[in-house]
Amino acid sequence: MSPSFFEIVQLSDGDYALKRVDDESAPLVKISFSQEARELMENRDMTVARAMIDAGIQAVSHINDAVDWEDADPEDFELHAHHTLH
Template sequence: MSASLLEIVDLGDGEIVLQRADDDSEPLVVIQFSEESRVYMMENSLEVAKAMIQAGIQAVAVMAEQGEAEAESGAEGPRVLH
């Protein structure tokens, strides 16, 4: 992925997207909250979506590090996801 500027946008209909700021292409991530969820979160859905996106980025970084370590050690085997 290129090093372009990303933005999180609340579309106002329960959808929050992560998209490139300088591009009109398809969003990279779409988070859609149900009406019930939005009522429960009150006005905090944007903050929740931001935390979800940050957690996803951190998880990808950890997986990339694990993949590099496995590649260096030459160990291949079944992957277990909990």
């Protein structure tokens, strides 16, 4: 299997997305900022979106490193309600 390459793009609606370079299907991740947030970031929204995606990738990597997937119990990974962090 060949390695996948990813890119962060700005969509036509102004949102940012992480997608595979060679794949036109739906993006893996989308980030949307309100107009107020964009103004507070003073045109640095792409930098913030990139940092958010990078943090997510690192978090997944740490989770994958910490779990022995062969011995893991599927019930330990049940879907939970969405939470808002403040």
